Amino acid sequence: MTELLTATAVTKNYGGIVALSRADFSARAGEVHALLGENGAGKSTFIQILAGAVRPNGGTVTLGGQPYRPRHPQDARDAGISPVFQELSLIPDLTVEQNIWFRREPLSFARTVRARALREATEALFARHQFPAIRPDQELRRLTLADRQLVEIAKALSADPKVLILDEATSALGPRETEWLLGLSQGLARAGTLVIYISHRLGEVRQIADRITVFRNGATVAAYDTKEVDDETIIADMLGRRMDRLYPERKPTATDRVAVRLRGFGAGHRLADIDLDLREGEVLGVAGMQGHGQRELFQALFGIGGARGTVEIWGKAKTIRGPRQALTGRDGLALVPEDRRNHGLLLSRSVRENLTLSVISRFTRFGLTDPKREAKLVDEMIAALKIKAGTPEQLAGTLSGGNQQKVIFGKMLLTEARILLLYDPTRGIDVGTKGEIFQLMRDLAAKGYAILFYSSDLAELVHVADRVAVLRNGRLGAVLEGEDNSERQILRAAMIERAA
Template sequence: MADSSESGAFNDAPALEASGIAKHFAGTIALDDADFSCRRGEVHVLLGANGAGKSTLVKILCGVQPPDAGTIRLAGEPVKLENPIRAAELGVAAVFQELSLAPHLTVAENIMLAHEPTGPLGQIRGRELRRRVTELFEQIGIDHIKPNTLTGRLTLADQQLVEIAKALSHDPKTLIVDEGTSALGQEEVRRLFDLLGRLRERGTAIIFISHRMAEVREIADRLTVFRNGTNVGTVDAADMDESHLVELMLGERIEQSFPERAPRPTDNDILLDVDHLSAGELLHDISFQLRRGEVLGIAGLEGQGQGDLLLALFGMVRRLSGDVRVAGKPVNLGSPWKAIRAGFALIPEDRKTQGLLQPQSLRENIALASLKNLSRGGLIDRARERRTADEGMKRMEIKAASMETPVAALSGGNQQKVVIAKWLETGGDIFLFYDPTRGVDVGTKRAFYELIGELARAGKAVMLYSTELSELVGVCHRVLVMNDRRIAETLEDTDITENAILAASLGVRERAGADAEPAATRNIGAAS
């Protein structure tokens, strides 16, 4: 699209311009003096690794969140985007990966929500509403979805199309598409790209976010990379060098100190064997093996199925198909309790809501997953419970006044230690770590890395999903890189580098020359 001469008349004046944008969340800097602009009649791709600030910027640009500082201009005029309705009135609409549809409303009611055609007494004119949606569908090429259908009955891909139609119903001058292709099949992606091409030709400014580099190569006119909450570079698509983009996304990093890695297991002692595991729209044909003493990393950009894989193994995902064996025996992952009995332990993403009972004491939390072993005749053996809690506190070096201290009174790092202590006491063999060091200090991170090494040396198996690429490089024997909710590539030993992980996550290969072939092109538009 970048070579189309039809866009040339629009390239002089920015349709949307953001300058000096800052945003903080509880001490965390999400955006820091960030600048961005998009011209009329162009598709401007926004790139960045997880936590780079892309999503925060998009939410500010469409009125979901206010900036702490900075200026937004539309067609050169400063504006305040107090909420999404006001943003839509001013010509900015967004399509998010997270759907905003009400399943109990019809397709037409969802699309026209908050700007329905009304009569003189304020009543909704249903026939006019359906007529407008029918015309909109004809314009954007949707011919298989009926306006009167309840939205909750649609497939995820069709709901994503309704979300796109909802944004276009405002006839936006600036359209933001944030991972809008993630749930679409190949035909729907092609239809969307054709539509974006028509919008571009008539002068619409399009901000497009995607983790699929094949899509970026096809759709982009310009690209901007964000890192650490700010704009680190903008390039024309004609000058795009994927290796350079990866370097911009990673930037300079302070080397993290890691303890000596546990020796890689050399025998064929397979503890976990996963064969063709699928789960509806969440996971597609996942197969891998995990040995005793091995640390297996899970990588990928946000929303590619990494977390869902861990949750599926812990019995928290329905509609599973495929085979899972632990120590050669088939297991049923129908519930977390069945997963625990099979030897799985999950250190979850959100320790506060998923891993701990905040008002309860350390003693109660550490013993929680081991109550079956601590009970006799249906009654908890309090002496054994206290011994278990004491052992867990000492092993994880948890700092607290006593084991009766409420977990809510602990620091974030100590709370995470309580979660891990709870699972260590179960005697499980397969530990699933879901981004365990997020929000903890450097010293606590080091303790977690040492613990992972200890588990591996003790013959346990560890799966580690982390959004910090340096962790995967520093502690893992192998790394499974996920893209499109399937395993795109497996990296081992010296092949595990931050550049290699990020390149595989984006669907490109690290290239020695300009003529190298892109990786994972076959995944473009594959249903999620």
Template sequence: MHEEPLLQIKGIGKQFPGVRALHDVQLSLAEGEVLAVVGENGAGKSTLMKILAGVHSPDRGEIRLGGLAIDLSSVRDAQRLGICLIHQELNLADNLGVGANIFLGREPSGRVGRWLGMVDRRTINERSREVLQRVGLNIEPNTLVHTLPIGQQQLVEIAKAISVESRVLIMDEPTSSLSDRESERLFQVIKALSSQGVSIIYISHRLGEIQHLADRVLVLRDGLNAGELSKDEISRDKIVRMMVGRDVSQFYARTPHEQGDAVLKIENLVTPSFPTEPVNAHVRAGEVVGLAGLVGAGRTELLRTVFGIDRAISGRIRVGAHDISPGDPVHAIHRGLALVPEDRKAQGLLLEMSVRDNISVAALRDHLKFGGWMDRAFESRAANDAIQDLSIRVTSPNQITRLLSGGNQQKVVLGKWLATNPSVLLLDEPTRGVDVGAKHEIYRIIENLAKKGLAILLVSSEMEEIIGICDRVLVMHEGRITGELSREQFAGDLGEEAIMKLATSHQPQATTMPTAIDSP
């Protein structure tokens, strides 16, 4: 059916300072085809898509569209050729109307209006209505974008793409923040577009969606093609094996170890983001507890509140026998809490400062000499220890942190917290944007820390990670913990489904209600 490929990529490679994002990738896409691209974080998916969208230019390789070699050196080039990327974070000016967004940057104007820079609203409205209809949205073009639910905003973004006669639409995790109903509607639109001849590259972690939508799956690993599957070959096992490149069980090596008493206790904690949902949870010494859920379920907010970045509205946080004062990270650190935050670059690191300064910054306070002088010997020792223990690859402790690869940067963040001797480690997406090798190392570090008796609470959106390294999983949905699963419950074949079910339903499941925490 799809004989002559519309888009063909051969031997694409791309190097960034410190990381080789793509080695040698091939991809072909037929007209009207839905191609799913999967791979672990750091496998090169987003770099590849950004190259196609003209954001990055490749170091080598060839891109052909309709048989002709093309040069994509800017986003504008790519759009002119009909290739359009729909970002994970939507790119709409939400203070403007839907129509204004669809025609942003290429507003039509009447013959006279052109000289005055005037915008022809009538044309915008008419043409917007047409494309909105094509994506199944029945809204007025002058509706302000911020008044729409996120699912509809996404459809507006797609309408914008097809209004420029895009032939290739690239969607990056389009359902990550959509409800089931919204996702279903998106799938219908995708199918309709594909039957109209629009080709779609669909990036997703969700295998159910891929099975449902894709004509073909392309798996990337370490910047290389790891394999391809046609529609009837698609299966979870095959994809995961290709993604990871080794047996999954080996990748997440786990050796069970002894667990102690509950170290972190969260009692009726109300976060400012979900003021009506008191949360209860606990983590034992030596235990790795996963916090699963969809984006926006309130997991990051919970960690932030426990650590004191956000001030809790009410409730108690205890580490061992001590209460943590709300809204005070300094006190939290003093009592043994540590948070590896979601956004490594903005929150985790002082990118322009040296590795040593970063590793020592949180612990310095506890190693003061009389009169507030810094203990420089401690500083060097802490940095050297972390570099050695976590095998951080640096040229020297003085190296500027910005120059390190994502994995090494994340190890610096871990090193910073280990230098404070924490008893509870809160991890928020610790392997996001980290290549597969470093990921493996981070899992090993987590494993070792648990063995040493740290209580670890891990937020992750990667199901593999949650299932692979946790002893117990709590699932959140809209600020509420909707269920708790033991290793036996989630490690089996139906584990992922069980977690997803809890992640999408607001009612706590009667049988898996979070158990009351140990009383004081």
């Protein structure tokens, strides 16, 4: 088969930082081609070059046998390349349909937007690709992260691309939406589209990818047919070493002391009548189909939005009216949020500032800060979490996704709160960093932290959590543990009245 897209010895430097050093890539029309690597391996830089957002310093790229040198994202779109980036590029104040057709709206002779034609084009696009239900007229800011991800995918598909780039596109999706996207990718490939698929979920890659290319430290280190390679080889190529295990040994560390007790707890219109206990030393998983109340549970516990029912924290009744009240020292709660770039970090500020902004009182006396005390806290946290940053003054927005997430963990741990709310903490994170985060969670549980843990990846809940609370239609469908804690039983509890 003829290669549609080839890249040879592509390089990109940002000052003294090497993002790509002789990256090679070759993919065919009509295939799903997985591009894998750790966070910081150069994948994002490479696809930004393909998308016209970044210009390389060297190397060549051809598309359809012709030199390909996009100078602007519009050049890429005109050439038939549509990216779906992990970090979304949508406009919150516009509706779903306005975002999909932004700057390509059907216009009247008077140069005004033809509202009916816009709606019909959106509905036809959704029908053609069998999109999960989304209202075209809904304002984007009112959608969940998962629904915003679907809008980003719709925007890319609206251009009928020759090359569709999916960068961690399932990381925010639930099981049903993930299966839809995997099926869509295979269907597009059968119709002749090249789908470049970037994911840290090897199960998805093995399910749909025809071939795999692996980047490490900005260079291509391996390329093979998916059927001819095992997971251990893929991981070793990504990391440059063999990984002993992804999931740490799960030793029981929970005590009888209850850290959080919920009775009749609810929030908004989606979450109601939750009776649940989270114990000291426990990792309690939360599962459910997309939109069944997981997000509302975590937000309400952290004081975002109103809540109903009774909440006890370490045996004392408590009403949490806001995040500031939730973060009340060792007896409080800390959150790793769903959207790290928009809700967890100040991207234009340094690693140091992001780590310490919430705990400035720990190194301030009489209104004066102690830089040495601050530097000590920052250095200890960077070392403990193995945050890869040139210096503590490096901007958070320039870090890889995995290191950004580590900064959020560090910020959370510096608050000294012992109840941790982790909302999909490994979303879009490479396998090596995932292993570090899972081990950190189990270590913290062993030290007496109480951890509430939601993941869109059911395998993570099965292997990391002590118990899993399954939400269905905003209510508690089941609490699974032991042999009942399996992906099959979680899905049954999420979709039907009772788990078997």
